[in-house]
Amino acid sequence: xxxxxxxxxxxxxxxxxxxxxxxxxxxxxxxxxESVARQAEELLGKKPTVYQSIDxxxxxxxxxxFDIVTEAFSHLEVxxxxxxxxxxxxxxxxxxxxxxxxxxxxxxxRSTNSVLAVAxxxxxxxxxxxxxxxxxxxxxxxxxxxxxxxxxxxxxxIITPWRHQKHRGSIALDICCHYTDIVQYHLGEIESVYGESxxxxxxxxRRETPEMDLPSYWARLKQMPEKIVPxxxxxxxxxxxxxxxxxxxxxxxxxxxxxxEFQRSFHGRAGHLTMEKDxxxxxxxxTGEKGAIRTDELQRLIPSFELDEVTSRxxxxxxxxxxxxxxxxxxxxxxxxxxFADAILTNRKPEVDGEQxxxxxxxxxxxxxxxxxxxxVTMEEILTSKVSAYQDSIxxxxxxxx
Ligand SMILES: NC(=O)c1ccc[n+]([C@@H]2O[C@H](COP(=O)([O-])OP(=O)(O)OC[C@H]3O[C@@H](n4cnc5c(N)ncnc54)[C@H](O)[C@@H]3O)[C@@H](O)[C@H]2O)c1
Numbered sequence: 001x002x003x004x005x006x007x008x009x010x011x012x013x014x015x016x017x018x019x020x021x022x023x024x025x026x027x028x029x030x031x032x033x034e035s036v037a038r039q040a041e042e043l044l045g046k047k048p049t050v051y052q053s054i055d056x057x058x059x060x061x062x063x064x065x066f067d068i069v070t071e072a073f074s075h076l077e078v079x080x081x082x083x084x085x086x087x088x089x090x091x092x093x094x095x096x097x098x099x100x101x102x103x104x105x106x107x108x109x110r111s112t113n114s115v116l117a118v119a120x121x122x123x124x125x126x127x128x129x130x131x132x133x134x135x136x137x138x139x140x141x142x143x144x145x146x147x148x149x150x151x152x153x154x155x156x157x158i159i160t161p162w163r164h165q166k167h168r169g170s171i172a173l174d175i176c177c178h179y180t181d182i183v184q185y186h187l188g189e190i191e192s193v194y195g196e197s198x199x200x201x202x203x204x205x206r207r208e209t210p211e212m213d214l215p216s217y218w219a220r221l222k223q224m225p226e227k228i229v230p231x232x233x234x235x236x237x238x239x240x241x242x243x244x245x246x247x248x249x250x251x252x253x254x255x256x257x258x259x260x261e262f263q264r265s266f267h268g269r270a271g272h273l274t275m276e277k278d279x280x281x282x283x284x285x286x287t288g289e290k291g292a293i294r295t296d297e298l299q300r301l302i303p304s305f306e307l308d309e310v311t312s313r314x315x316x317x318x319x320x321x322x323x324x325x326x327x328x329x330x331x332x333x334x335x336x337x338x339x340f341a342d343a344i345l346t347n348r349k350p351e352v353d354g355e356q357x358x359x360x361x362x363x364x365x366x367x368x369x370x371x372x373x374x375x376x377v378t379m380e381e382i383l384t385s386k387v388s389a390y391q392d393s394i395x396x397x398x399x400x401x402x
Contacts, residue, residue, distance in 0.1 A: 001069040001092055002025065002027065002032070002069040002216075003035075003036055003039055003214060003215075003216040004069075004214075004329060004330065004333060005067055005069050005333050005337070006022070006036055006039050006040045006043060006044070007043065007326065007329070007330035007333065008330050008331075008332075008333025008334040008337050009022050009040070009043070009044060009333075009334070009337060010043035010044055010330065011314060011327075011330040011331050011333070011334035012310075012334040012337060012338055013043075013044060015310070015313040015314060015334075017309070017310055017338065019338060019341040019342055019345060020065075020337060020338075020341040022040055022044060022046075022048050023048055023049060023060075023062045023063060024048045024049040024050070024051055024057055024060060024062070024063055025037050025040065025048050025049075025050060025051070026050075026051035026052065026053070026054060026057045027052065027070075028052060028053070030050070030052050032216075033050045033051065033052065034050055035215075035216070035219075036216075037049075037050050049062075054077075054078050054082065055081065058081055058082060058085045058087065063087065064087060064088060064344070065087055065088035065090065065115075065340070065341070065344060066078070066079070066082045066087055066088070066089050066090070067090045067337065067340075068082075068089060068090065068091040068092060069092050070092075071160075071168060071169065072092075072094050072096070072097060072162075072168070072169030072173070072174065073097055073162070073167065073168040073169050075091050075092070075094075075095060075096050075101075076096050076097075076101045076104065076105065076398060079091055079096075079105045079108070079116075080104065080105065080108050083105065083108035083109045083111075083112060083114050083116065084108050084111065084112060085112070086112040086113075086114055087114060088114045088115040088116070088117075088340070088344050089105075089109070089114065089115070089116050089117070090117045090118075090119055090336070090337065090340040090350075091105070091116070091117070091118050091119065091357065092118075092119045093118055093119055093120055093121075093177050093178065093181070093357065093360065093361075094169065094173050094177040094357075094360070094361045094364070095118045095354065095357035095358055095360070095361050096358075096361065097167075097168075097169055097173070097361075097391075098361075098388070098394050098395050098398070098400070099358065099361070099362050099365060099382060099383060099385050099388070099391065100385055100388070100391070100395050100398075100400040100401075101395070101398060101400060102354065102357065102361055102362075103358070103385075104400065105354055106354040106355065106358065109354055115340065115343050115344050115349075115350060115353075116350075116353060116354040116357075117339070117340045117343060117350035117351075117352055117353060117357075118352045118353070118354065118356065118357025118360070119333070119336045119352075120178070120181040120185075120336070120352045120356075120357065120360065121178075121279075121329075121333065121335075121336055122178050122179075122181065122279070122332075123181060123182060123185040123351075123352075124311065124332050124335040124336060124351075125278050125279060125281075125328075125332060126281070126307055126311060126315050126318065126319040126320075126321065127276070127278075127281065127282065127284050127295070127319055127320065128182065128185065128186075128275075128278070129307060129311065130284055130295065130298065130299060130305065130319045131186065131266070131273065131275060131284055132185065132186055133302055133304075133305045134273065134284075134286070134298060134301070134302065135186055135187075135266065137301070137302045138270075139268075139270065139271070139286060139288075139298075139301065140266055140267075140268025140269070140270050140271060140272070140273060140286075141268045141269035141271070142268055142269040142270075143187070143244070143246045143266065143267070143268045144246060144247065144267050144268060144269070145246065145247050145248065145266070145267040146183060146186060146187055146246065146247075146248040146249075146264070146265070146266050146267075147248070147249050147263060147265045148179050148182070148183070148248070148249065148251070148263065148264050149249075149250070149251040149252070149261065149262070149263045150175070150179075150251070150252050150253075150254075150260075150261070150262050151251055151252070151253045151256070151260070151261050152253070152254070152255075152256050152257070152258060152259055152260035152261055153201075153253070153254035153255050153256065153257075153260060154201075154255070154257050155201045155203065155204050155205055155255070156204060156205055156207045157204045157205065157207065157224060157227075157228060158171045158204070158234070158254055159171075159174075159211060160220065160224075161224060161225065161228050164204060164228055164230035164231070164232065164234065165230070165231055165232060166231055166232035166393075166394065167393070167394050167397055170232040170233050170234070171234050171254065172197055172232075172233045172234055172235055172236040172252060172367075172368075173361070173364050173365070175252055175254075176236050176238075176250060176252050176364040176367070177360045177363075177364050178278070178360075179252070180240075180250070180359075180360045180361075180363035180364050181352070181356075181360035182264070182278075183240060183242075183250070184356070184359055184360065184363070186266070187242050187244060187246050188242060188243060188244050189242065189243040189244075189359075189379070190240045190241070190242055190243070190248075190359070190363050190366075190379050191243045191378065191379060192240070192241045192366075192376050192377065192378045192379065193238055193239070193240055193241075193363060193366030193367055193369075193376065193377055193378075193382070194370050194375075194376035194377075195236060195237055195238035195239060195250075195366070195367030195368075195370050195371055196236070196237050196367070196370075196371045197233035197235065197237075197367055197368045197371045198233055198235050198236075198371075199230055199232070199233055199234055199235070200234050200235040200253050200254065200255035200256075201230070201234060201254075201255050202229065202230070203227055203228070203229055204227065204228050204230060204234075205226065205227045206224045206225065206226050206227065207221065209221075212325075212326075214326075233368065234254055234255070235252060235253040235254065235255065236250070236251075236252050236364065236367045236368070236371075237249075237250070237251045237252075237253075237367070238250045238251075238363075238366070238367040238370075240363065240366075250367075262276070262277045270288055270289075271286055271287055271288030271289065272286070272287055273285065273286045273287075274287075279325060279328050279329055279332065280325075280328075281315075281318070281319075281320050281321035281322060281323060281328060282320065283295055283320055284298060284319070284320070286298055295319050295320040296319075296320070299319060307319070310335055310338045311331075314331035314334055314335065315331060336351075336352075339351050358383070359379070359383070362379060362382045362383050363379070363382075365382055365390065365391060366379065366382045368390040368391075369382060369387050369388070369389060369390045369391070371390075372389045372390045373387065373389060
């Protein structure tokens with residue numbers, strides 16, 4: 001992800017709206033830091049300083065902010081010292097593995113008045129921006145349901161072995177937190193959660209080729225064991241009750257070869273709206289009494305809708321775009337990086353602050369907790385850690401259980 005974020009910095013620079021200087025990179029594996037530093041030099045024209053320890057990086061007065069792109073389980077150990085030292089933090093999703101960890105990060109940011117932002121990239125995709133505007137304009141009428149599912153896959157290790165270890169960040173949390181952010185972005189606060197999480201593939205094997213054709217992904221693949229036995233859920237099915245009265249379902253099961261099905265559809269009294277997978281620039285379609293209307297026409301229904309300047313420049317002003325994945329991926333990173341730096345420079349809240357990042361994590365943990373105790377759980381119970389049976393062993397290891 002470090003390498004992909006560098007492409008985000010480069011995309012910002014390319015459109016002439018860069019508001020941030022990448023002055024250093026840090027990784028406990030020196031070769032990874034060196035490789036990202038070389039990529040940064042190539043793309044940004046300046047080689048960043050290389051650090052191998054967060055403590056050394058924190059001492060560097062040239063560094064005002066940290067962009068945390070490390071494994072999910074390490075977000076806490078990297079963010080806390082940085083925030084406590086008064087540095088601002090942009091943290092990759094999932095913000096952390098437990099609610100207590102997220103709370104500790106929020107508290108650290110508050111104590112030094114630092115900006116804490118979470119890199120939720122899917123919501124920044126132009127089709128999601130349009131859909132939010134359409135919902136706010138009342139196109140769907142009374143909203144009943146948001147249906148999301150991403151089903152199908154195989155028994156390969158998904159991206160990294162650590163994503164199949166509970167104490168390092170399960171793939172179900174890793175992926176579903178994207179979708180719970182989307183639920184809350186479009187529909188507002190979640191009130192309660194009911195669900196089940198489970199292991200769909202008890203043994204996972206190394207892939208022949210990586211998920212993305214990037215040097216960093218090839219390098220990582222070479223270091224993977226041939227097979228692993230996951231100790232945590234790779235799948236989750238959840239039902240969310242929203243404060244607005246709307247409901248949402250989420251199914252993520254990365255197993256079962258054949259068609260890999262993605263669905264995001266909104267159902268209201270006035271019609272329904274469908275979207276294609278995030279980061280593809282796919283069509284948004286509304287079907288109501290008068291038939292189907294697609295992206296461009298939908299945009300004309302709300303003349304006040306416009307993409308912000310950074311998004312518009314990165315996507316050529318288009319909501320439905322056709323760009324290579326690496327380019328749209330980098331563009332979404334660029335938008336979140338710009339928003340983070342702008343929040344620091346103009347002393348405002350970032351679009352996704354610590355509270356919002358925590359709620360995306362909490363909603364997924366709500367499924368896991370509900371599955372563990374076999375009853376629906378309220379977000380209040382999750383956010384105050386009144387219900388935490390699933391998370392307790394992780395918090396114990398992190399020293400967060402009092
Ligand atoms: N937003 C997205 O679309 C998206 C996509 C992929 C990954 N991610 C997120 O990015 C994060 C990283 O994922 P990844 O697949 O790149 O992981 P990875 O395991 O490939 O890379 C993590 C890097 O962090 C380094 N690291 C670990 N602990 C460290 C520490 N304490 N200090 C400094 N460096 C440390 C490791 O050495 C490694 O180089 C995760 O939170 C993941 O969920 C987000």
